[in-house]
Amino acid sequence: MKKIVLTGGGTAGHVTPNFALLEGLAEAGYEIHYIGSRNGIEKELVRQQHLPYHPISSGKLRRYKDLKNLTDPFKVLLGCVQAWKVLGRIRPAVVFSKGGFVAVPVVLGAWLRRIPVVVHESDMTPGLANRLSQPFAKAVCTTFPQTLEHLPKTKGVHTGSPIRKSLYQGDAGRGREFTGLTARRPVLLMMGGSIGSVKVNQVLRALLPTLLEEFHVLHLCGKGNLDDKLEGTPGYRQYEFIGKELPDLLAMADLVLSRAGSNAISEFLALKKPALLVPLSAGASRGDQILNARAFQRDGYAHLLQEEELTQETLLEAIRQLWTDRDACIRAMEGAPHTDGTEKVLETIKEYSR
Numbered sequence: 222m223k224k225i226v227l228t229g230g231g232t233a234g235h236v237t238p239n240f241a242l243l244e245g246l247a248e249a250g251y252e253i254h255y256i257g258s259r260n261g262i263e264k265e266l267v268r269q270q271h272l273p274y275h276p277i278s279s280g281k282l283r284r285y286k287d288l289k290n291l292t293d294p295f296k297v298l299l300g301c302v303q304a305w306k307v308l309g310r311i312r313p314a315v316v317f318s319k320g321g322f323v324a325v326p327v328v329l330g331a332w333l334r335r336i337p338v339v340v341h342e343s344d345m346t347p348g349l350a351n352r353l354s355q356p357f358a359k360a361v362c363t364t365f366p367q368t369l370e371h372l373p374k375t376k377g378v379h380t381g382s383p384i385r386k387s388l389y390q391g392d393a394g395r396g397r398e399f400t401g402l403t404a405r406r407p408v409l410l411m412m413g414g415s416i417g418s419v420k421v422n423q424v425l426r427a428l429l430p431t432l433l434e435e436f437h438v439l440h441l442c443g444k445g446n447l448d449d450k451l452e453g454t455p456g457y458r459q460y461e462f463i464g465k466e467l468p469d470l471l472a473m474a475d476l477v478l479s480r481a482g483s484n485a486i487s488e489f490l491a492l493k494k495p496a497l498l499v500p501l502s503a504g505a506s507r508g509d510q511i512l513n514a515r516a517f518q519r520d521g522y523a524h525l526l527q528e529e530e531l532t533q534e535t536l537l538e539a540i541r542q543l544w545t546d547r548d549a550c551i552r553a554m555e556g557a558p559h560t561d562g563t564e565k566v567l568e569t570i571k572e573y574s575r
């Protein structure tokens with residue numbers, strides 16, 4: 222039986238797109254394995270998918286410091302040896318990497334074993350792990366067409382972002398049952414990226430008394446960010462991270478307030494959810510979310526509020542403005558050329574499997 226090793230981790234955005242491929246890979250006859258870190262978010266997410274999980278050592282994730290992401294060279298080297306060994310046991314036909322720091326040793330291990338590697342880059346410009354992986358990959362799939370400019374002509378393939386099928390199967394009724402918010406009122410879903418956003422959380426929470434007069438608010442606030450004082454607030458529900466109920470919560474949502482992580486915004490586009498994006502500032506990141514959000518704003522799929530301009534007043538005004546422009550946003554998204562990269566990524570993987 223043909224085998225495939227999936228890898229990627231550190232934040233959910235480097236993991237969840239892999240899951241969109243599972244059904245198609247199984248249909249194509251691949252036995253699927255996952256290599257991830259010992260303690261990263263990918264471990265628990267992959268366990269929920271019941272896939273064989275092979276943990277390796279990986280350099281510490283020091284976010285936003287670019288090269289320092291890989292400053293633990295010993296652990297990275299150990300990870301390479303471990304990945305090389307695991308790959309020798311599994312002997313996959315191909316490795317698919319969704320990036321993130323754990324992916325680099327796996328890509329190197331695969332290259333040493335002459336196993337073809339396909340990488341996927343979600344952001345407009347390639348992240349550090351993918352920049353390091355690119356020379357060892359046969360192909361680099363991209364969410365945005367503009368990313369091809371940053372890649373060798375022979376390797377870049379614009380595919381779009383793979384979207385999990387389950388996201389299309391959400392049911393608002395089930396969501397209302399789960400949240401207990403049964404009254405008919407517009408629903409604002411706030412998603413701060415897979416780890417939440419302390420900054421947006423604070424402003425949103427300060428604004429709640431006003432917002433709750435107009436909306437129900439579902440708040441995905443990130444691990445460790447629950448606010449006990451707000452438990453029981455009528456019309457408001459907070460969750461650290463939502464797993465299998467996410468499709469139902471998205472189905473309930475009329476508007477989304479979100480960071481501009483590439484996978485999250487690709488999901489809003491695929492589901493035609495008008496979004497107000499507050500991208501992570503360039504000071505706190507390499508600025509990828511700003512580029513993502515600008516592209517979405519330009520195409521009319523979302524509204525943009527810069528973090529530097531985020532106050533209770535601007536947030537309230539921007540939410541109200543999006544509510545007014547909701548139909549125009551949905552129309553723009555309905556006209557988007559293609560919004561789900563699953564099939565194209567699967568084709569690329571099959572093409573390069575040995």
Ligand SMILES: CC(=O)N[C@H]1[C@@H](OP(=O)(O)OP(=O)(O)OC[C@H]2O[C@@H](n3ccc(=O)[nH]c3=O)[C@H](O)[C@@H]2O)O[C@H](CO)[C@@H](O)[C@@H]1O
Nearest residue numbers: 232233234237343414415416441462463482483484485510
């Ligand atoms: C802080 C940071 O480094 N962010 C980066 C990270 O974002 P991050 O890891 O937050 O990834 P995204 O926002 O792209 O995706 C988040 C994923 O988590 C899922 N989700 C989220 C909340 C929840 O409760 N349940 C759930 O399932 C979303 O549906 C989505 O699939 O990787 C992205 C893709 O490389 C980049 O664009 C972001 O800039």
